[in-house]
Amino acid sequence: MKGVERTLAELVAFPTVSDRPVTGIAAYLAERAEALGMRVEKLDSAAPGKCNLVCSAGPQGTDGLVLSGHMDVVPVEGQPWTSDPFRLTRVGDRLVGRGSCDMKAFLAATMEGLARVDLRKLERELVLVWTHDEEVGCLGSRALVEQLAGRPLPSLALIGEPTSFSMLRMHPGHAAARIVCTGRAAHSSKPDLGSNAIALAARVLAALETLAEDWRRDVRFAELLERPFVVMNVATIRGGSAINIVPDRCEIEVGFRPLPGMPPEDLYAQLAERACGVDPAHVTAELLRVTPAMLTPEGTRLEALLRPHAARAELGAASFATDGGNLERLGVRTLVFGPGSIDVAHKADEYVPVDELHKAVDVVAEVVARGCGGVDSRRP
Numbered sequence: 520m521k522g523v524e525r526t527l528a529e530l531v532a533f534p535t536v537s538d539r540p541v542t543g544i545a546a547y548l549a550e551r552a553e554a555l556g557m558r559v560e561k562l563d564s565a566a567p568g569k570c571n572l573v574c575s576a577g578p579q580g581t582d583g584l585v586l587s588g589h590m591d592v593v594p595v596e597g598q599p600w601t602s603d604p605f606r607l608t609r610v611g612d613r614l615v616g617r618g619s620c621d622m623k624a625f626l627a628a629t630m631e632g633l634a635r636v637d638l639r640k641l642e643r644e645l646v647l648v649w650t651h652d653e654e655v656g657c658l659g660s661r662a663l664v665e666q667l668a669g670r671p672l673p674s675l676a677l678i679g680e681p682t683s684f685s686m687l688r689m690h691p692g693h694a695a696a697r698i699v700c701t702g703r704a705a706h707s708s709k710p711d712l713g714s715n716a717i718a719l720a721a722r723v724l725a726a727l728e729t730l731a732e733d734w735r736r737d738v739r740f741a742e743l744l745e746r747p748f749v750v751m752n753v754a755t756i757r758g759g760s761a762i763n764i765v766p767d768r769c770e771i772e773v774g775f776r777p778l779p780g781m782p783p784e785d786l787y788a789q790l791a792e793r794a795c796g797v798d799p800a801h802v803t804a805e806l807l808r809v810t811p812a813m814l815t816p817e818g819t820r821l822e823a824l825l826r827p828h829a830a831r832a833e834l835g836a837a838s839f840a841t842d843g844g845n846l847e848r849l850g851v852r853t854l855v856f857g858p859g860s861i862d863v864a865h866k867a868d869e870y871v872p873v874d875e876l877h878k879a880v881d882v883v884a885e886v887v888a889r890g891c892g893g894v895d896s897r898r899p
């Protein structure tokens with residue numbers, strides 16, 4: 520292997536599953552960026568072994584481009600892989616490995632594409648933003664909102680998530696809430712002396728279902744989304760300790776996906792009101808975390824740069840959340856566009872097609888050359 524395939528193999532070899540450190544891959548990417556003459560800032564997050572990496576070139580404070588991606592990958596346990604997930608393996612015209620598509624292909628293509636551009640000659644600033652813990656709720660980019668507050672950034676970002684080179688300008692956010700139902704323990708032979716927390720949870724679930732129906736009727740962004748409403752998922756439930764005890768506690772975790780323009784806190788307030796309204800003295804709710812939605816207007820300069828490379832003329836929406844919601848909080852508008860298909864991400868034998876990986880190198884070189892006023896040395 521050589522060139523971008525070798526770089527991808529080196530990136531895949533870091534087993535950066537979200538519960539593990541990213542310091543190794545960050546050091547590798549920092550070294551590659553420094554070799555290209557970029558300024559490198561490693562921004563440590565609160566959790567040990569977790570950092571974001573910001574690399575830049577060109578005149579600071581000028582409005583060039585941000586290229587962004589996450590360094591972490593999803594776990595491989597329990598999946599029927601046919602090869603070592605952390606060793607990039609070529610099978611026909613596919614490169615197989617965990618993160619090959621989501622989204623180390625874009626990281627590799629960026630490092631290779633930038634090697635073709637004379638970064639010293641950029642007229643506008645190029646900023647690379649590599650994040651940690653995207654896969655577990657965009658935690659790295661959330662930390663970035665504070666880490667980069669006050670730093671002028673280019674106004675447009677490309678996040679190279681796998682979209683098979685479709686341009687996506689919107690996605691719902693994600694929020695998680697915990698609901699706790701409290702009962703009173705008793706021997707199961709005398710249930711009238713206790714109060715069953717699981718039975719209370721059943722009434723709470725029914726109340727949540729009517730809220731989910733209300734949300735389904737509030738249709739927005741029908742031109743962009745397959746499910747143009749706030750989606751709710753009752754994700755986990757835990758309660759009870761033994762067959763002969765009336766349970767005194769039942770805990771429910773609920774996820775929901777706010778659309779752009781719908782403050783997650785408002786939706787959570789509705790959810791808490793419905794859930795706690797069942798029995799205010801014995802039901803409590805708590806908002807655990809929020810990943811913001813993203814909406815980028817049509818007609819940006821970045822869209823014009825990507826259009827010649829796009830698989831489809833129309834801009835679409837992603838069903839999954841990205842770091843773009845947090846970048847939006849920093850005043851940066853994102854388009855999601857990259858090699859590989861989200862349909863094979865997160866699964867066994869995840870792969871990126873070889874030709875898409877190579878095409879991504881060309882796209883990065885050209886988009887940076889045109890978007891930041893540099894020169895792509897391979898352009899005729």
Ligand SMILES: [Zn+2]
Binds near residue numbers: 589621653680681
């Ligand atoms: Zn991803």
